[in-house]
Amino acid sequence: MESGRLYFDNNRGNNMNTFFLGNADLGFRGRSMMSMEEGSKRRPFFSSPDELYDEEYYEEQSPEKKRRLTSEQVNLLEKSFEEENKLEPERKTQLAKKLGLQPRQVAVWFQNRRARWKTKQLERDYDVLKSSYDSLLATYDTIAKENEKLKSEVVSLNEKLQVQATEMPGEPPSDKKADPLPVDMVQIFSMKVEDHMSSGSVGSAVVDEGSPQLVVDSVDSYFPADNYVECVVAPAAERVQSEEEDGSDDGRSYLDVFVISETEQQNHENGEGLNWWGNMYYVA
DNA sequence: TTGTGTTTTATTGCCTCC
DNA sequence: GGAGGCAATAAAACACAA
Numbered sequence: 001m002e003s004g005r006l007y008f009d010n011n012r013g014n015n016m017n018t019f020f021l022g023n024a025d026l027g028f029r030g031r032s033m034m035s036m037e038e039g040s041k042r043r044p045f046f047s048s049p050d051e052l053y054d055e056e057y058y059e060e061q062s063p064e065k066k067r068r069l070t071s072e073q074v075n076l077l078e079k080s081f082e083e084e085n086k087l088e089p090e091r092k093t094q095l096a097k098k099l100g101l102q103p104r105q106v107a108v109w110f111q112n113r114r115a116r117w118k119t120k121q122l123e124r125d126y127d128v129l130k131s132s133y134d135s136l137l138a139t140y141d142t143i144a145k146e147n148e149k150l151k152s153e154v155v156s157l158n159e160k161l162q163v164q165a166t167e168m169p170g171e172p173p174s175d176k177k178a179d180p181l182p183v184d185m186v187q188i189f190s191m192k193v194e195d196h197m198s199s200g201s202v203g204s205a206v207v208d209e210g211s212p213q214l215v216v217d218s219v220d221s222y223f224p225a226d227n228y229v230e231c232v233v234a235p236a237a238e239r240v241q242s243e244e245e246d247g248s249d250d251g252r253s254y255l256d257v258f259v260i261s262e263t264e265q266q267n268h269e270n271g272e273g274l275n276w277w278g279n280m281y282y283v284a
Numbered sequence: 285t286t287g288t289g290t291t292t293t294a295t296t297g298c299c300t301c302c
Numbered sequence: 303g304g305a306g307g308c309a310a311t312a313a314a315a316c317a318c319a320a
Contacts, residue, residue, distance in 0.1 A: 066314050068292065089306095105293085289317085290316080294313085295310100297308105301306090301307100
């Protein structure tokens with residue numbers, strides 16, 4: 001420590017100032033300055049100003065005893081702190097004079113007050129961050145539940161497709177998958193997974209108005225967030241043709257839906273074969 | 285009355301700035 | 303190098319439950 005720093009203890013009771021020379025090497029620190037055997041006359045924490053200035057109380061105190069500031073002193077200090085939480089030397093002297101305290105005491109009070117303010121501020125910041133976190137967590141939970149729901153929808157729809165495929169002999173889905181896609185017959189739309197996640201309507205993307213109301217999902221949310229998933233919707237040419245031939249139009253529009261990865265679409269654009277993993281849906 | 289927890293006042297040591 | 307700020311800490315003052 002810096003030797004020679006001067007410490008003051010203001011004694012309001014008898015208008016005497018006691019001075020301490022702080023020096024750790026000499027063993028002066030806190031308790032060592034005071035006589036611990038001294039009996040203490042307790043006063044209530046919330047006392048009236050009159051009680052606080054009770055001469056008898058102060059006269060019985062040892063000059064070294066640590067004393068609480070009066071409520072008036074604290075009020076004035078609080079007011080001053082609200083105006084400016086840093087203390088210029090001039091203001092410190094003025095306040096000290098006004099309060100009947102040592103400038104050092106005023107400085108210490110401001111120092112401690114800044115520390116309390118900082119603690120409170122940290123608590124406020126923590127509360128703000130926590131509520132923000134809780135809100136995000138709630139949003140995440142909602143999205144996760146919706147995701148689960150959509151996954152089960154996909155499973156259910158796939159099961160229906162399996163049933164349909166078995167009910168239509170002579171048209172193995174595997175042949176369909178192998179067909180090259182007639183580009184002029186398709187509508188392509190894109191859905192970015194991360195946009196999907198952040199939009200208000202969690203869940204399904206809908207084909208534009210000109211298209212049949214086929215609801216298409218991104219199949220699963222296993223795609224990396226920044227990957228695009230392409231859904232390709234095409235009229236089921238073969239089935240339409242077959243219906244026209246045998247007059248078995250049941251009033252349904254048939255569509256082939258393919259879901260491809262970004263890589264697969266690139267392959268398709270490069271004239272390479274596609275590995276389709278979508279299947280056929282129909283809508284009434 | 286006593287033990288325990290909290291608040292307030294003050295000290296110490298280190299750091300930065302001028 | 304001195305002044306002042308800050309973090310860590312001590313210790314008195316105080317509140318309160320058992």
